[in-house]
Amino acid sequence: DTAVSQTPKYLVTQMGNDKSIKCEQNLGHDTMYWYKQDSKKFLKIMFSYNNKELIINETVPNRFSPKSPDKAHLNLHINSLELGDSAVYFCASSQDVGGLNEKLFFGSGTQLSVL
């Protein structure tokens, strides 16, 4: 049983489209995250949610809107996609806030390609 699962694994779309990436964790964790990994492998936090409440919003354009319907799910909706949004997006979860005291569990990533 996959601990953190995200769908789709690959997403190819045109500029200007709106798309969503879904994430679910079955670990009972309180905190979930979205990370973006660019083409140079830099991994940067975008958002974190603790028990459905936004904790971190790391100066991400407001075209990106996370939604947490419950603490096991954190979805990422992206409006008006731009070329620069092409990246691998990772969902993660942890029992604590921040992943300092408890390790982060990562999904296998969603490769987004904007054409």
Added chain:
Amino acid sequence: AQSVTQPDIHITVSEGASLELRCNYSYGATPYLFWYVQSPGQGLQLLLKYFSGDTLVQGIKGFEAEFKRSQSSFNLRKPSVHWSDAAEYFCAVGFQGAQKLVFGQGTRLTINP
């Protein structure tokens, strides 16, 4: 601002050889330090972490890392690498109250047979 530097983008070692991956961080407070590994097409997995106590920490898969406060470093080592160690390795730093980890750029490890 907190930052993490992994000076080596790509390292190649022969199978059975020793390995050291470098990591330096910048910030004044006592850090939480981590090494994560990313296999191709997979998410990241924790190898080891340090916050306090013995500055030499042991992790999974035979890896260890040493915290050197004077050098602001947390280098990852393995005495003898295996072909299955080929992956991307990320150093990460967190600080109490920051509620997030800051990751380095990663070091890609290639193993020669």
